[in-house]
Amino acid sequence: MSQPTVNRSPLTRTLSSKLSIALILILISSSVAMFLAGQFWMKQYNEEITQKINASIAMYITDAYELIGKDDEKPKLDVIKELSRQAMIINPIAEVYLLDSTGRIIAHALPEASIQQRTIPLDPIKAFINGDAVFPLHGVDPRDPTQTKIFSAAQVPNSGAAQGYLYVVLGSKIYQEMGKDIKSSHSRSMAVMTLSMIGLAAVIAGVLIFSLLINPLNKLSKRIGQFSEQQRGNTRGRKHSSLSHSLSQQATSPPAKDEIDQLQQTFGQMTAQIEQQFDQLKDADNSRRELIANVSHDLRTPLASAQGYLETLLIKDKQLSQNERLHYLKTAISSTTRLGQLIGDLFELSKLEAINVAPKFETFSLAELVYDTLQELELELKDKGIHYQVIMPNHSLNVHADISLIQRVFENLIRNAIAYTPQNGNIVFQLEPQATFTTKAIKISISDNGAGISQDDLPHIFERFYTNPDKSREAHNSTGLGLAIVKRILELHNSPIKVHSTLNQGTCFEFSLPFAT
Structure with a gap:
């Protein structure tokens, strides 16, 4: 069955176009990956800096204000609400929460309906207070439990004992909205435009470099095609062209500068070897024809001699004397002996000329x-x-x-x-x-x-x-x-x-x- 033909787009017919398309795809994917990675690490960097700068907010507040009454050991809600408003005015990214010793929120200055989670895990808070954490350190956002935010935290003492924790979230909704605005800001557009220009310049430079690199390969491909056509012509009895001579000269050219030059020289050497092997095949074919003719002659002579004497014995059996009959038999035996020697020598020579024969030293x-x-x-x-x-x-x-x-x-x-x-x-x-x-x-x-x-x-x-x-x-x-x-x-x-x-x-x-x- 014939193989179905595959129609290829003109854009993918040449190696240069394939490499150019691959380069464009690689640059686009790498640019997107770099942009996303840059955004991620920039966010991590900003969070780390913000958390380190505001790490002492909770400690300053607990030192400056009495958040839990000494007599009744109840949270002073008025103080906490006023403190939260002041903190958000001074630092809009801060949201202040007072937690008890189990992590339950007992006081805040935000609308009750906005609080989605009432209990905060204490492990990140304790790690922050003990100084064992690596910034940025995230905790649960009470207003959106699906997200984590950087924070500041401190113990709230009362009569020398820890009664709870002050939990200051450093990523309020105002901060999130500012971040969304930045995503559509002029600086973001300039970053995208800069990456696009760099990518376009890289594509143009890559296409030019590919063209310079592929040009010698295109020439070599044409030479290979011409050599293949020449060999098909040789099998039809046509004369050799000058292509093989020019390719074989590359085998003795100066040392190769790069891999493509090495490929050209290797192809030139291969061409010379193929030409030599082709000539050897023609010589071997001529030798085979001559051998067949010689073998036919040398086998026919003793065979015909033995056959002739044996036929004579059959035809003239009664007319021949005993000496003549003995002479004919000896001659026939001599011819068959020579025929056996010839066949034995031919068999031995063919075994010795086999490719896999090896002496037993x-x-x-x-x-x-x-x-x-x-x-x-x-x-x-x-x-x-x-x-x-x-x-x-x-x-x-x-x-x-x-x-x-x-x-x-x-x-x-x-x-x-x-x-x-x-x-x-x-x-x-x-x-x-x-x-x-x-x-x-x-x-x-x-x-x-x-x-x-x-x-x-x-x-x-x-x-x-x-x-x-x-x-x-x-x-x-x-x-x-x-x-x-x-x-x-x-x-x-x-x-x-x-x-x-x-x-x-x-x-x-x-x-x-x-x-x-």
Whole structure:
């Protein structure tokens, strides 16, 4: 099913517009949050200052006036009412209440209908009197129990004993109405206008900065699009454009100034790698086609030979002599044997060229492996009368490698030497320790005095199914994969192989293995 198309607004199509919108939203939300937080903390600050300035009002009143009679121990309501009126005239924010020892209001100068709560919690009052509180300290507002107000408080003594408390609320209705007026005042409007101007300036500056930052990304995005289009053209057989060359040059440009420059250089390096891998894929595809053609030819030849001789046996069975029948059978068996060798070598080479293949390293005696391999091939050596010699300083040469793979290297190189060495020839196996400042290794060389290899053929002898025009593989019972297998095994051991050869004088193969300490 096709994916539904999403119609995006033009405002959200580009990264720059998205960042600008995000910046505007962040500035608006942060400005509102700052304004509200500023108001809250300004209110807290004003309440703290107001409470500290008026903290001694209740104490001054209790010291200056007798609020409870000494004889009858009753509150003097007239004194309290007159005192409340005077206090509100002098300080409009103050409302005076006289509380008994339980916190119940026993006297005030306000209309009775305005009092909504008759009992005041004493914990804030005691904390205020003891000096344990941190300002601003709030208490219940008798006229509006849903709110708390800053206050001043003091004990009311009578004959030396505390008879109650004087509770002075420092946030009267007049004070609240003044606060509401301030909210719509000129200073508030100026604050809002100032924040708006700052926010607008920040938005303009942010948009300009985003444009400068996003411009290199826009250029890089266009280059990526052009590169993608170019690669699609390459897959259709079009010629390469100059874009890849310009991008790959960025990999060698001066050091990056910022992350965007690093991104451009990284993309240039990635482009160069993609181009290289693309070329490698084309080479691999050509090699695959060539391999399929070579495999088809090399498999078809022994198969056709075996099939032809077997068909001849069936058709002319009664006409053939015993010797001819035996000759045909031997030829068919030889062809099937060669076919089996070829399939085995192809299977082994494909396993060695797998991505996840890894040698199983272990420590072993190189001298023992050499003698074991020569002993296995001794019949082939004797059939041609070839003499072999092993040269080594001692028999305690241990290496760290995959013993089975190295044995296959020895087998293939010795068989190659047997194939191209004449009767009564010589093969020399030489092991020579080598040491450098960083590593110790054993140099291994296998040389013969055979037909040799021409200088034109030397660069190609490790290629799969390489055909020497002067010598037939079939004549030497070769699959054309032995040296390719040798090279791949040594590549897995990080050991390059070298070859020196002179026509009609012989060939020498050399490689090294790490010495086991």
